[in-house]
Amino acid sequence: MKFASNIVAGMALAAAVSVSGAVGAEAKTxxxxxxxxxxxxxxxxxxxxxxxxxxxxxxxxxxxxxxxxxxxxxxxxxxxxxxxxxxxxxxxxxxxxxxxxxxxxTSLIDMPFLxxxxxxxxxxxxxxxxxxxxxxxxxxxxxxxxxHNGGLVHTSEKKVETMEDLKGLRIRTPSPAISDMLSFLGADPQGLPPGEAYENIQRGVIDGTVFPWDPVKSFGLNEVLQYHLDAGVYTxxxxxxxxxxxxxxxxxxxxxxxxxxxxxxxxxxxxxxxxxWDAPGRQQAIDAGHVISELADDERARWREALQPMMSAYLQKMKDAGIDDADEIYQKMQDRIAEYEASHRD
The missing domain is CATH 3.40.190.170 (Bacterial extracellular solute-binding protein, family 7)
Structure with a gap:
């Protein structure tokens, strides 16, 4: 009987430990x-x-x-x-x-020149x-x-410094607003996930991409690019x-x-x-001997003027899609950005 009692007690203890362990396991998410x-x-x-x-x-x-x-x-x-x-x-x-x-x-933040x-x-x-x-x-x-920080235009074979240079180039695009921007500037936007840019540039399916510097390094794109236009016209x-x-x-x-x-x-x-995150990508391009150009002030003014109809049309497209307050959202984004920039001036 004593032996049997010990067995019962042992089973009870094992069950208690098992339940305790299960409770502990369930406590972790x-x-x-x-x-x-x-x-x-x-x-x-x-x-x-x-x-x-x-x-x-x-x-x-x-x-x-x-x-x-x-x-x-x-x-x-x-x-x-x-x-x-x-x-x-x-x-x-x-x-x-x-x-x-x-x-x-939310994607109105992608509008050019914000x-x-x-x-x-x-x-x-x-x-x-x-x-x-x-x-x-x-x-x-x-x-x-x-x-992200202002995006650049990165190309494999052709140096881009003007709207005319963009004409006909197949450029990977990340969003509808940037697609419209590229179209108005004369390029041919190509909607691709960022991870597919390398292969498509390497194979010549596209001529380049818009990105900030950081994914250029993390996706290894400096291996297939040669030219970088620091335009900074979108995010x-x-x-x-x-x-x-x-x-x-x-x-x-x-x-x-x-x-x-x-x-x-x-x-x-x-x-x-x-x-x-941007700094290593830019340095990598410099070390590889790539050409990095700045968008000239007069050319920036040309881009801004050329894109005014695009920005008006994009806002109208949003309103037609039921975003009745698109103008107000866009204006408030401008106001909030101005607030931030004013508070962070040296």
């Missing part, structure tokens, strides 16, 4: 983060990895993250928004312009999120909106969002940790980050 950039990009190394680590440490290990960059099954640039909305991933970082048409209000400063564009987007842009993010908790914007249900499932303490490292504290870093 594993979350997936996806983005479309290479794991060597600053978005991954300086932003997403440290963010995940900080949040996890803040929660005492309650929340753990798995990150899926470009090259993984969840790294497709065109699927970032739908993946997070469907709960396939919990958090995603993506481009507002790919696929087209999902963030029309700014060439990542910090200014990021400030405008984040400050306008609660009112003008909120409806585009239903079902998502927005952790950050941001933009492109990005989202970093969380599935609302995923956020709501977290404990209040874990939610507080997500909030602590997101929002205002996060968006304030992007201006300096983009400056840091």
């Amino acid at each position: 594993k979350m997936k983060i996806s983005h479309y950039l290479p794991a060597v990009h600053g978005i991954h190394t300086d932003f997403i990895e440290p963010w995940a680590r900080q949040v996890s440490e803040c929660t005492g290990g309650e929340v753990e993250f798995e990150i899926y960059p470009a090259g993984t099954q969840l790294g497709n640039v065109a699927r970032q928004q739908e993946q997070v909305m469907a709960g396939v991933v919990d958090i995603a970082h993506g481009l507002h312009g790919i696929p087209r048409g999902r963030f029309p209000r 700014t060439d400063d990542a910090g200014a564009a990021t400030y405008a987007l984040w400050s306008m999120l609660p009112d003008e842009l909120a409806e585009e993010y239903e079902g998502m908790k927005v952790l950050a909106l941001h933009a 492109v914007s990005f989202f970093f969002v969380m599935n609302e249900r995923s956020y709501n499932r977290l404990s209040p303490e874990a939610q507080a940790c997500v909030d602590k490292y997101s929002g205002d504290a996060l968006v304030a870093k992007f201006g300096d980050w983009w400056d840091k």
Whole structure:
């Protein structure tokens, strides 16, 4: 009988340990983060990895993250928004312009000549999120909106310094506004994910691309490019969002940790980050002996004049699509950028 009692007691203890272990396992929440950039990009190394680590440490290990960059099954640039909305991933970082048409209000920041400063564009987007842009993010908790520094025109075989030089060139484009801009300047815009630019330039399918400096290095594009026009006439914007249900499932303490490292504290870093990320790409081009040209002031004035009809037509297109306040959003973006630039003058 004593032997039998020991067996029963042992079984009870084993069951208790098993239940305890199960409870402990359930207390940990594993979350997936996806983005479309290479794991060597600053978005991954300086932003997403440290963010995940900080949040996890803040929660005492309650929340753990798995990150899926470009090259993984969840790294497709065109699927970032739908993946997070469907709960396939919990958090995603993506481009507002790919696929087209999902963030029309936010994407007005892509209009030419608004700014060439990542910090200014990021400030405008984040400050306008609660009112003008909120409806585009239903079902998502927005952790950050941001933009890159002014983009350049990069080409493989032909040096570009004027509108005439652009005529007929097949240039990879990231968004509808930039496509319209390139068309009005005489180029032939080609909609391609950023990760496909290298192969298509190498094969001669396209003649070049518009990018800031940082993806030129992270996608290895200096190997297939020779000429770079520092035009700085546009920027492109990005989202970093969380599935609302995923956020709501977290404990209040874990939610507080997500909030602590997101929002205002996060968006304030992007201006300096983009400056840091751009520098190696430019230096790599210099070291390779590439030709880097600046858009001359008189040519910039020509571009601005040539693009006025395009900008008016683009705003009208937005209004025809149901964005009745497109003019007001565009004006407020200009005002917020001016605020930022005035406050950051030396």
